[in-house]
Each structure stands twice: as C-alpha cells, then as structure tokens.
Amino acid sequence: GIQVEQSPPDLILQEGANSTLRCNFSDSVNNLQWFHQNPWGQLINLFYIPSGTKQNGRLSATTVATERYSLLYISSSQTTDSGVYFCAVVRGTYKYIFGTGTRLKVLA
Amino acid sequence: GAVVSQHPSWVICKSGTSVKIECRSLDFQATTMFWYRQFPKQSLMLMATSNEGSKATYEQGVEKDKFLINHASLTLSTLTVTSAHPEDSSFYICSASNWGGTDTQYFGPGTRLTVL
Numbered sequence: 001g002i003q004v005e006q007s008p009p010d011l012i013l014q015e016g017a018n019s020t021l022r023c024n025f026s027d028s029v030n031n032l033q034w035f036h037q038n039p040w041g042q043l044i045n046l047f048y049i050p051s052g053t054k055q056n057g058r059l060s061a062t063t064v065a066t067e068r069y070s071l072l073y074i075s076s077s078q079t080t081d082s083g084v085y086f087c088a089v090v091r092g093t094y095k096y097i098f099g100t101g102t103r104l105k106v107l108a
Numbered sequence: 109g110a111v112v113s114q115h116p117s118w119v120i121c122k123s124g125t126s127v128k129i130e131c132r133s134l135d136f137q138a139t140t141m142f143w144y145r146q147f148p149k150q151s152l153m154l155m156a157t158s159n160e161g162s163k164a165t166y167e168q169g170v171e172k173d174k175f176l177i178n179h180a181s182l183t184l185s186t187l188t189v190t191s192a193h194p195e196d197s198s199f200y201i202c203s204a205s206n207w208g209g210t211d212t213q214y215f216g217p218g219t220r221l222t223v224l
Contacts, residue, residue, distance in 0.1 A: 033212070035215075040217070041146075041199055041218040041220070042215070042217045042218065043201065043215040045212070045214075045215075048212055086151065088152075094140070094205070095142075095154055095157065096142070096152075096154065096203075096213060097154075098151045098152045098153075099151065101150075101151050103149075
C-alpha cells in the first residue's frame with residue numbers, strides 16, 4: 001500500500017520562529033489534507049490541498065503532486081501551535097491514510 | 109458547520125466488559141462514517157468504514173466480532189468494544205463525510221478508553 005512519511009518527527013522551536021514540515025507519499029493520490037492534533041486529541045483541519053498552494057494566516061501549504069510531496073509552512077510560531085501535525089492522503093477508495101506525524105513544541 | 113461529536117470523551121472499564129462509543133454528526137447527514145484507533149505517540153489507523161444501513165467494512169487485521177459497528181442512521185454510528193482487554197486501551201476517533209462534492213472527512217474529538 002501507499003506509504004506516507006513525515007519529517008522531521010520532532011521539532012522544538014522558540015516562539016516567533018518559522019518552520020517547514022514535509023510530507024512524502026509513495027504513489028499518486030486524489031487528495032491530501034493537513035491536520036493539527038491539539039494536546040486534547042482533537043484533529044483540526046488545516047488545509048485541503050491535493051495540489052497547488054494555499055495560505056491561511058500564518059500557515060501555508062504547497063503540494064507538488066507530480067513529485068509526491070507536500071509542505072506545511074508555519075511562520076511566527078506561537079505556543080498554541082504546539083501539538084502533532086499530520087498529513088493524510090486519499091487514494092481511490094476515499095480512505096484516509098495518515099502520515100507518521102510531526103510533533104511540534106513551541107517554547108515561550 | 110460540519111460538527112462531529114463523540115460520547116463519552118473518556119471511559120475506564122474492567123477487563124471483560126463491553127464499551128459502547130457513539131459518534132454523531134450534528135449539523136449534516138453523514139452517508140459514511142469512519143472509525144480510527146490511535147495508540148500513544150502514534151498515527152491514526154483506520155479500523156473500519158460504515159455506510160448507513162449496511163454492514164461495516166473492516167480493515168485487514170481488525171476483528172469484526174470484537175469491534176462491532178452499527179450505523180443506524182445518517183447522524184449516528186456506534187462502536188462497541190466487546191470483552192475489552194488492556195491491549196484495547198487506546199484513543200478512538202470517528203469521522204464523518206457527506207460526500208458533498210469532496211471526500212473531506214470531519215473528525216470527532218475522540219474517546220480515550222482505558223481497560224483495567
């Protein structure tokens with residue numbers, strides 16, 4: 001089956017710093033989404049981005065479907081950005097396959 | 109819009125008992141609901157897919173007799189963990205979709221199950 005790998009696995013930032021999270025997938029996909037899982041476990045949908053670039057405030061995402069990767073940019077990080085970031089891909093059957101996750105901690 | 113709730117948010121039970129978790133779509137009709145399991149510091153793994161009024165489709169390696177799924181209406185799906193054991197302790201998350209032009213799933217807040 002399709003493999004979805006995220007890097008880095010762990011990231012510690014000082015408040016105000018910028019970061020880039022990467023999601024690599026091993027086969028073509030119909031859809032890709034980025035999620036933030038907060039410390040209480042709730043998954044928050046950040047971007048629906050099968051291709052192209054989108055921006056929402058301090059966050060932006062780019063997916064290059066032909067090269068099978070997606071990037072999530074976080075600028076001017078805040079402590080509330082802490083948590084785990086997952087990408088999830090959809091291929092064919094509408095099932096989400098989640099990536100391995102990046103655990104982010106932003107220090108005040 | 110597109111809010112999904114789960115109940116309970118956490119539950120502790122004794123080994124050998126059964127536990128039921130509810131997943132509700134509050135403001136839309138969910139033609140399909142999904143159940144995921146997440147172990148500590150791991151990713152989400154899909155357990156099963158359920159469509160309203162039909163039997164659930166389980167992923168490989170998931171015991172359908174242990175994890176009973178009922179999608180009785182367009183707003184409610186239930187997951188029953190039967191004869192729970194400590195290794196069933198996990199975070200269970202449901203999602204729902206109405207296939208309104210996209211394959212977007214909306215996720216519930218999760219249920220933390222601890223089996224003693």
